[in-house]
Amino acid sequence: MRLVISLAWRNLWRQRRRSLVTAGAVALVVLFSVAYFGMGGAMENSIYQRLTESGGHVQVRTPGWRDASSLEDTLIEDAAEVRATVERLASDRLTAPEVVGVLDVPALLSGDVRSRAVPVHGQDWPAAVRERRLGGGDLEGRFLENPGQIVLGASLASALDVGLGDDVYVYAPGGRGFGAAAYELVGIVDLFDPSVEIATAWTSLEDAQALAAPDAVQRFEVHATTLVRIEDDTVADELAGALDDSLPELEAMTWLEVEPSMSILLDSLDPMMYVVSVMFFVLAGLLVLNTVYLSVMERIREFGVIHSLGAGDRRVLGMIATESVLLCLTGAVVGTAGGLGFVAAYRDGLVIPGMEAYYASFGLDPVLYLSIEPVQVAFAILFAVFTALAAALWPAWLASRLEPVEAMRFQA
Amino acid sequence: MALYSVRDLRKTYRVGDVQTHALRGVDLDVERGEFTAIAGPSGSGKSTLLHLMGALDHPDGGEVVLAGDRIDRLGRREAARLRLAHLGFVFQAYNLIPVLSAVENAAFVLELRGVGRREREDRARKALADLGMTGFEDRMPNQLSGGQQQRVAVARALAADPDIILADEPTANLDSTTGHQLIELMRELNEERGVTFVFSTHDQRLLDHVRRIVRLEDGRVADGDAPAAA
Numbered sequence: 001m002r003l004v005i006s007l008a009w010r011n012l013w014r015q016r017r018r019s020l021v022t023a024g025a026v027a028l029v030v031l032f033s034v035a036y037f038g039m040g041g042a043m044e045n046s047i048y049q050r051l052t053e054s055g056g057h058v059q060v061r062t063p064g065w066r067d068a069s070s071l072e073d074t075l076i077e078d079a080a081e082v083r084a085t086v087e088r089l090a091s092d093r094l095t096a097p098e099v100v101g102v103l104d105v106p107a108l109l110s111g112d113v114r115s116r117a118v119p120v121h122g123q124d125w126p127a128a129v130r131e132r133r134l135g136g137g138d139l140e141g142r143f144l145e146n147p148g149q150i151v152l153g154a155s156l157a158s159a160l161d162v163g164l165g166d167d168v169y170v171y172a173p174g175g176r177g178f179g180a181a182a183y184e185l186v187g188i189v190d191l192f193d194p195s196v197e198i199a200t201a202w203t204s205l206e207d208a209q210a211l212a213a214p215d216a217v218q219r220f221e222v223h224a225t226t227l228v229r230i231e232d233d234t235v236a237d238e239l240a241g242a243l244d245d246s247l248p249e250l251e252a253m254t255w256l257e258v259e260p261s262m263s264i265l266l267d268s269l270d271p272m273m274y275v276v277s278v279m280f281f282v283l284a285g286l287l288v289l290n291t292v293y294l295s296v297m298e299r300i301r302e303f304g305v306i307h308s309l310g311a312g313d314r315r316v317l318g319m320i321a322t323e324s325v326l327l328c329l330t331g332a333v334v335g336t337a338g339g340l341g342f343v344a345a346y347r348d349g350l351v352i353p354g355m356e357a358y359y360a361s362f363g364l365d366p367v368l369y370l371s372i373e374p375v376q377v378a379f380a381i382l383f384a385v386f387t388a389l390a391a392a393l394w395p396a397w398l399a400s401r402l403e404p405v406e407a408m409r410f411q412a
Numbered sequence: 413m414a415l416y417s418v419r420d421l422r423k424t425y426r427v428g429d430v431q432t433h434a435l436r437g438v439d440l441d442v443e444r445g446e447f448t449a450i451a452g453p454s455g456s457g458k459s460t461l462l463h464l465m466g467a468l469d470h471p472d473g474g475e476v477v478l479a480g481d482r483i484d485r486l487g488r489r490e491a492a493r494l495r496l497a498h499l500g501f502v503f504q505a506y507n508l509i510p511v512l513s514a515v516e517n518a519a520f521v522l523e524l525r526g527v528g529r530r531e532r533e534d535r536a537r538k539a540l541a542d543l544g545m546t547g548f549e550d551r552m553p554n555q556l557s558g559g560q561q562q563r564v565a566v567a568r569a570l571a572a573d574p575d576i577i578l579a580d581e582p583t584a585n586l587d588s589t590t591g592h593q594l595i596e597l598m599r600e601l602n603e604e605r606g607v608t609f610v611f612s613t614h615d616q617r618l619l620d621h622v623r624r625i626v627r628l629e630d631g632r633v634a635d636g637d638a639p640a641a642a
Contacts, residue, residue, distance in 0.1 A: 003516060003523045003532075010511035305507040308468055309521050309568075310496025312489055404468045408503070 026331025034339020056221025122208020153197030175212030304407025324392035332384035458612035500569025559590035579611035
């Protein structure tokens with residue numbers, strides 16, 4: 001076997017330039033695939049960050065909250081007791097977790113002359129969560145510091161025709177609280193996306209509870225602020241399971257379960273990337289096929305001799321397949337090294353010039369955190385081998401079926 | 413029982429409407445340990461006869477029996493197995509594999525047989541030594557003269573220890589001195605180690621030291637199959 005591999009390797013370099021071009025093409029395809037998978041990983045990380053920034057890594061809610069028709073049906077009573085359990089279990093599994101209580105109150109917001117129906121988002125964000133939540137958004141004024149204050153999205157403030165220091169009146173009838181209150185507008189936040197801004201009204205959790213549901217929250221969010229990569233998030237499922245066990249009357253969900261549509265999007269990313277990668281491998285395969293075919297045609301007499309000496313058809317087929325695999329593996333090794341180098345170089349952040357505003361328009365971090373899974377690297381290498389075998393099949397079959405005497409008489 | 417028994421062997425080549433009768437009914441027996449030359453002018457059918465004896469081609473009629481088994485109708489796989497296990501070949505144009513060294517070429521048939529690396533190399537080196545190629549083992553074919561390349565080709569056949577070595581015009585590309593030397597080497601291997609050789613040649617000068625000469629003319633054995641005056 002060693003002699004066959006040695007023979008295949010040396011045969012490859014008989015036409016050095018041609019083999020180098022072909023191996024280079026395979027290397028480029030593998031490099032592109034690995035880099036592309038890395039960029040895909042970055043996109044997944046961006047989505048992961050976006051979702052976990054806005055809703056935490058794990059949420060605890062009331063069962064059936066999606067279909068609830070009234071605020072009352074979505075409330076978690078004895079919030080302080082539940083919070084203690086959530087904090088305890090989160091601390092057991094995460095480094096420095098932040099637990100946030102949230103109460104979204106359906107309300108009518110009004111300035112002096114205009115009004116809008118917008119849910120008031122009452123929360124008790126710690127500073128780290130608040131920073132993540134704001135992301136790259138600009139905050140005019142300041143964030144909530146005392147009760148009786150409100151922060152609005154820029155579009156909503158414009159729609160209500162209010163500015164910093166103005167009063168914003170909130171009506172939320174039908175709850176257990178006061179049902180109405182006036183808040184001082186202390187901050188106007190620009191979140192890039194007007195459709196998000198128009199629905200952004202933040203108050204403290206305490207104010208929201210006083211307005212609609214004293215001592216209750218709609219959900220607790222567990223934020224693991226140290227987790228920025230999807231592949232590092234190995235504890236969300238486990239924490240959600242533990243919370244489910246400890247709080248049987250409530251429902252604990254991972255960030256992905258909270259946003260099933262995103263789950264579908266994430267699930268479709270990988271197949272899309274594989275399809276694109278396969279298309280490039282097909283193109284490289286045609287080049288490999290051409291190289292192997294020419295190599296066989298140039299050595300018809302040699303294969304005639306090899307047949308004469310007693311090599312069976314399969315043996316000849318194997319010899320050519322070995323050459324093709326070595327050729328592609330050479331390219332694959334170089335391409336994989338280059339691709340992994342690219343991913344490693346930008347693992348801690350890549351900003352594509354000119355794309356910052358585009359990413360920001362989706363509320364995504366313009367810094368891409370490239371990452372790749374071992375299975376994707378294995379796919380790139382294995383598909384290079386598969387391409388080699390597929391490309392070698394026809395020329396190898398031709399060579400394996402040669403008649404020894406005719407082949408030895410062959411004149412190119 | 414003869415090692416080889418060829419009976420009424422016929423072969424016709426067809427190119428378009430043109431038919432060329434390469435063999436018109438050849439009878440031939442070869443005993444184990446013989447050193448046999450098939451002589452004749454170009455086009456007399458020497459190569460065709462060797463190809464058919466080597467299971468490299470199929471005859472149109474007649475039969476070829478090797479050690480009691482007919483080999484003229486073998487399928488591709490069986491023919492390849494037979495060649496690998498029992499036959500050695502030497503070709504006019506040396507036909508070494510250009511990217512393998514002398515010792516690797518000599519070991520190639522053993523590699524095809526699946527012989528282990530150590531044994532393969534030992535046997536190849538010994539065969540090269542028997543052919544006077546000590547010191548040239550690591551040279552590539554393009555670093556060897558024609559005579560040296562043909563010796564490597566004989567070593568390749570010899571290393572596998574076949575029942576018979578079939579050599580098709582092994583000296584045709586060599587000068588007369590080198591050709592004589594090669595034939596002498598082959599004869600020594602025959603006499604000292606009992607290696608059975610059948611080789612073809614059109615060079616009358618090489619036949620002086622051959623025990624048995626089979627002369628072919630127009631696809632037939634001419635003047636019977638008579639021993640030469642060795």
